[in-house]
Amino acid sequence: MNVLECEGLVKAFDDLVAVDGVGFHIAEGETYGLLGPNGAGKTTSISMIAGILESDAGTVTVAGTEITTRTTEGKAKIGYVPQDIAIYPDLSARENLRFFGKLYGLPKQSLDSRIDEVLEVIGLSDRGDDRTEEYSGGMKRRLNIGIGLLHEPTLLILDEPTVGVDPQSRNAILESVEQLGRRGTALLYTTHYMEEAERLCDRVAIIDGGKIRAEGTRRELVELVGQRDTVNLGVVGSAQRLVDALGAVEEIESITSTEGSVEILVEGASSLLPRILDIAQQAGVGISGVEVVEPNLESVFLHLTGKALRD
Amino acid sequence: MRAALVIAAKDLSQRIRDRSAILLGLVAPLGLALIFSAIIPSGTESFDVKVGLLDDDGGPITAPFVDEVLPAVTADGIMAVTDYGDLPALESDVEAGSQNAGYVFPAGFSDDILTAQGGTVRLLGNVDSSISTQIAQAVLESYLSEVDAIGIAVGSALLSGATDVDDITAKAAATPAAVTLADTEAANRELDITTFFSAGMAVFFLFFTVQFGVSSLLEERFYGTLPRLLGAPINRWAIIGGKALTSFVLGIVSMIVLAVGTTVLIGAEWGNPVGVLILMIAGVMSALGIMAVVAVISKTPEQAANWQAIVAVALGLLGGTFFPLSQGPRLLALFSKLTPHAWFLQGLGDLSAGDGLEVVITPTLAMLAFFVVTIALAVVFGRKRVLAP
Known part of the structure; x- marks a missing residue:
């Protein structure tokens, strides 16, 4: 069963069409990424999905309940983590959580214990009673996510949760998201960081100019655009001898050599690599180093849109 | 909710x-x-206006003002009225500030009104007591507006040939009570x-x-x-x-x-x-x-x-x-x-x-x-x- 189904979402601001026919679905326990540069339409799309922004057209259903700006029932199934830190600086983490817990209608008797659980998950148990204005940026980010988790949503929407975060906090946030995915929470994750999408997401939609350009697993997306793996070999001895020896391997699309190294373009490098090394040994060429570069979403995005993700 | x-x-x-x-x-x-x-x-003391009065007229038009209006506003604590016998003394005290303002009714004022010639009342004011002077002026103007009405009535009566001065005077004398009543009510409605x-x-x-x-x-x-x-x-x-x-x-x-x-x-x-x-x-x-x-x-x-x-x-x-x-x-x-x-x-x-x-x-x-x-x-x-x- 799909946790989220959205179809034909459209939103225009005056003459600017920010989202133009966006539609996708997320299955139970799936982590789905919306990958695109700033201004691609990611935040506008998820604002409509979360029932925050009125759409001009299209439908959103979460766990079978239609979502609009006026519905309340379906919104309780959604956890929303906005891109900007959305907490009250003059309240403590515990007070922030209690306020939003009450808004989401969590029972009074279980609210405190649930707050303790969330503080534990986001690693703020020992600072829960401090005002959040005293927190570091990373701690605020974690609380920002914690508020979205509080009511144990069926679908958790995270809008670029690592923007402006130091590497250590970023890693902690990504680990938290991975944990949530493992627990079976359906996640909708927007980012313009290719590495995050590759690390976290089961499926990814490439979005640009308000439209989804492509969608699928990382492998599907890579295959979609015909990208190949690159194997870089450090060579001790004659590189040309290795090039000649590998010439008979059909799976190799192209091979080039420079002094001390050989670059091979191939489909499915991981399965072919043992054979390549075997051939090198038979040819009497020593291998000093191996690097496999798989095609990434950055190159997919470039191929689909003609521009880099960070443009 | x-x-x-x-x-x-x-x-x-x-x-x-x-x-x-x-x-x-x-x-x-x-x-x-x-x-x-x-x-x-606090209270109405702040508007306790010190006013000097020189009544050289003593006629039927000034009498209601002197005998009814001023005692009424004095009783309400709005004014403190002091009688004067001559103009220089009043002018001196007003100028010195011992009186905030002064009323001067010249001799023959009532006669001038009753004969429809028009009378003039002088109001003296201390330059440093503008609010007090305005209050004194307001009280006087309220009274004079009634006198004007009477003056018009008297003038009309005289033009029509009436000569019964006592009736006309009685009519004038009966009017100022309304002035007193209106001012008193206004004062009471102030906090x-x-x-x-x-x-x-x-x-x-x-x-x-x-x-x-x-x-x-x-x-x-x-x-x-x-x-x-x-x-x-x-x-x-x-x-x-x-x-x-x-x-x-x-x-x-x-x-x-x-x-x-x-x-x-x-x-x-x-x-x-x-x-x-x-x-x-x-x-x-x-x-x-x-x-x-x-x-x-x-x-x-x-x-x-x-x-x-x-x-x-x-x-x-x-x-x-x-x-x-x-x-x-x-x-x-x-x-x-x-x-x-x-x-x-x-x-x-x-x-x-x-x-x-x-x-x-x-x-x-x-x-x-x-x-x-x-x-x-x-x-x-x-x-x-x-x-x-």
């Missing part, structure tokens, strides 16, 4: 915590009321100075107090929490309702605490508690509406705070919270009705005169009209903007 209460409870705890609401809602108005009431003598400044400061700072609630919507946007509220499973109007409730509670609590505080500390007399509470509720609602309009047309909390301060001060001044409008130009008193402040103070003034609760109906309706109109404007201006993520 539950969500609105949750939001209001959160907002109120924030306001209490940052102390700004306490400062502007309680400390500042109470402090200023204490200071003003200490600087300006005493202590109550005036207590109520004036309370309603002045009320506009600063209620802004905390309505402007917090802009703060939600500033802190990024508005999208989170919009994404919560609550009716969107609950967000607006919560903010309005915050404003209302802050406003009404500050007003009640100020009323009780000034009554206990400086002896302010607010009047019938039920009537006062009705006026307070209407006053808070009008302030809420006006500040809501300012909030919805502002883009940032800072911009809203600046504009709200300007509006609060302007309306407070125009509404007569810093000085009794009865001491100012009539036009100002008229324009003051464009503010809830003036209606609030008028309602309190009428209550303090000991009238029944019905006297608060008109001021209350006027303030509620402000609320209805301004809330409608806020909805029109802010419908699309306020709850946009």
Whole structure:
């Protein structure tokens, strides 16, 4: 069963069409990424999905309940983590959580214990009673996510949760998201960081100019655009001898050599690599180093849109 | 409703915590009321105008003024009248300031009036006692307007051939009582100075107090929490309702605490508690509406705070919270009705005169009209903007 189904979402601001026919679905326990540069339409799309922004057209259903700006029932199934830190600086983490817990209608008797659980998950148990204005940026980010988790949503929407975060906090946030995915929470994750999408997401939609350009697993997306793996070999001895020896391997699309190294373009490098090394040994060429570069979403995005993700 | 209460409870705890609401809602108005009431003598003593009287006429036209009007305003504590026998002494005392003003009725004044020739009364004023002089002038003008009416009647009678001077004189003599009665009632409807400044400061700072609630919507946007509220499973109007409730509670609590505080500390007399509470509720609602309009047309909390301060001060001044409008130009008193402040103070003034609760109906309706109109404007201006993520 799909946790989220959205179809034909459209939103225009005056003459600017920010989202133009966006539609996708997320299955139970799936982590789905919306990958695109700033201004691609990611935040506008998820604002409509979360029932925050009125759409001009299209439908959103979460766990079978239609979502609009006026519905309340379906919104309780959604956890929303906005891109900007959305907490009250003059309240403590515990007070922030209690306020939003009450808004989401969590029972009074279980609210405190649930707050303790969330503080534990986001690693703020020992600072829960401090005002959040005293927190570091990373701690605020974690609380920002914690508020979205509080009511144990069926679908958790995270809008670029690592923007402006130091590497250590970023890693902690990504680990938290991975944990949530493992627990079976359906996640909708927007980012313009290719590495995050590759690390976290089961499926990814490439979005640009308000439209989804492509969608699928990382492998599907890579295959979609015909990208190949690159194997870089450090060579001790004659590189040309290795090039000649590998010439008979059909799976190799192209091979080039420079002094001390050989670059091979191939489909499915991981399965072919043992054979390549075997051939090198038979040819009497020593291998000093191996690097496999798989095609990434950055190159997919470039191929689909003609521009880099960070443009 | 539950969500609105949750939001209001959160907002109120924030306001209490940052102390700004306490400062502007309680400390500042109470402090200023204490200071003003200490600087300006309480009761009607502040308008105890010292007036010298030189009556060289002693005729039937001046007699009612001298024998009835002046004793009446003296008895009300508005004036202290001293008789003089010659003009130089009166002029000297007025110039020296021992008398704030002086009335001079020249010999033959009544005869001139009764023969339709027109008489002249001199009013002497000390240059440093402009308000006292204006009060003395107001009392005299009220009387003379009646004399003018009589003069016209007398003139008409003479032109028609009437010669019965006694009848005409009796008619003139019978009139001034109405002047005395009208002035006395007007004086009674003014709040005493202590109550005036207590109520004036309370309603002045009320506009600063209620802004905390309505402007917090802009703060939600500033802190990024508005999208989170919009994404919560609550009716969107609950967000607006919560903010309005915050404003209302802050406003009404500050007003009640100020009323009780000034009554206990400086002896302010607010009047019938039920009537006062009705006026307070209407006053808070009008302030809420006006500040809501300012909030919805502002883009940032800072911009809203600046504009709200300007509006609060302007309306407070125009509404007569810093000085009794009865001491100012009539036009100002008229324009003051464009503010809830003036209606609030008028309602309190009428209550303090000991009238029944019905006297608060008109001021209350006027303030509620402000609320209805301004809330409608806020909805029109802010419908699309306020709850946009």
